Each structure stands twice: as C-alpha cells, then as structure tokens.
Amino acid sequence: PASIAVTSPNSGEIWQVGSSYNITWISSGTSGTVGIEYSTNNGTSWTSIIASTPDDGSHSWIIPNAPSTTCLVRVSDTDGSPVDISNAVFSITPSTS
Numbered sequence: 001p002a003s004i005a006v007t008s009p010n011s012g013e014i015w016q017v018g019s020s021y022n023i024t025w026i027s028s029g030t031s032g033t034v035g036i037e038y039s040t041n042n043g044t045s046w047t048s049i050i051a052s053t054p055d056d057g058s059h060s061w062i063i064p065n066a067p068s069t070t071c072l073v074r075v076s077d078t079d080g081s082p083v084d085i086s087n088a089v090f091s092i093t094p095s096t097s
Helices: none
Strands: 003-008 014-016 020-028 033-039 047-054 058-062 068-077 083-085 090-093
Touching: 003 068, 003 083, 020 033, 020 068, 047 058
Parallel strands: 014 090
Antiparallel strands: 003 020, 020 058, 033 047, 033 068, 068 083, 068 090
C-alpha cells in the first residue's frame, strides 16, 4: 500500500519566521506528487504551502509570519491518499531581526 510519513517538522521543532527550513517526508507507492499544508491551531484549519510538488521527500519552506506553539504540517498525495501529519506540534517563533 502507498504510504507517506512526515519526518520534519515532526515534534517540538522551533522554526523562526522568515527563515527557510526543509519539510521532509518518506513515501512509497504514491502518485509522484504531493501537496503540503500547515496548521497553526493543532489541525483545526489548514493553509496550503504548495498545492503540488514532486514527491522527492523534501520541500524548502520560508516560514510565514504566523507565530504559534501548536503548528502541524500535513503532506498528502495529490490524488487524496495517503496522508500524514506531524506526530506532534512544533512552534513558529517571531523573527529576531
């Protein structure tokens, strides 16, 4: 069966607004493209990061100005399944500059 597993951010990371980090995942048997979203309210609502990107296990993300301690990332096959979400929340912190 097809599978996706988010590997970063996956629990407790602290990512700073305006900095670039790599969202990473492991997958097998997917359609070849994935969509990536983030939540700042523990999964109540989701915002798209990119609607479709090659399923190559990594996507660079410039952190938006949305500080929160209850953030999650969701990676989904563009055909709808499989889907995986960060195992636990991570934080987005304000820029220090």
